[in-house]
Amino acid sequence: MRTQSKSFKIFIIVIMVLIIAWISMFVTDYIRCSSLKAPIFVIAGEIKKDGGSGQYFGLGYTVDIKKNLSAEYGVTIESVEMSVLGNVVSASIQ
Numbered sequence: 001m002r003t004q005s006k007s008f009k010i011f012i013i014v015i016m017v018l019i020i021a022w023i024s025m026f027v028t029d030y031i032r033c034s035s036l037k038a039p040i041f042v043i044a045g046e047i048k049k050d051g052g053s054g055q056y057f058g059l060g061y062t063v064d065i066k067k068n069l070s071a072e073y074g075v076t077i078e079s080v081e082m083s084v085l086g087n088v089v090s091a092s093i094q
Helices: 002-034
Strands: 043-047 054-057 061-070 074-084 087-093
Touching: 002 061, 002 074, 002 087
Parallel strands: none
Antiparallel strands: 043 054, 054 061, 061 074, 074 087
16 A cells, blocks of 8 residues: 555656746747747747747747847847747737
C-alpha cells in the first residue's frame, strides 16, 4: 500500500513540475510579445524571407510576427500577436 502512495506522490510532483515549467515558458513569451520582442520558447512554422515574419508555435499557443527589413534599420519587428486556443491574449504594434 505504501508503494502506491509513494508512486502517486511522485506522479503528482512530476505533473506539478511540468505545469510550472509550461507556465514559466508561457509567461516569458507573453512578456516578450507584449514588449514587441520575439518569443523564446517557440518553433518556427512558415517563415517569409523578409527577416523572419511568420507564425511560430509554442506549447498550446501561437505567435504571429510581422517584421520589416530595411537598409537603414535592418530587421525590425512591426507587430506581434499571441494566441491561445484561437483567442488573442497579447498584441503589440510598433
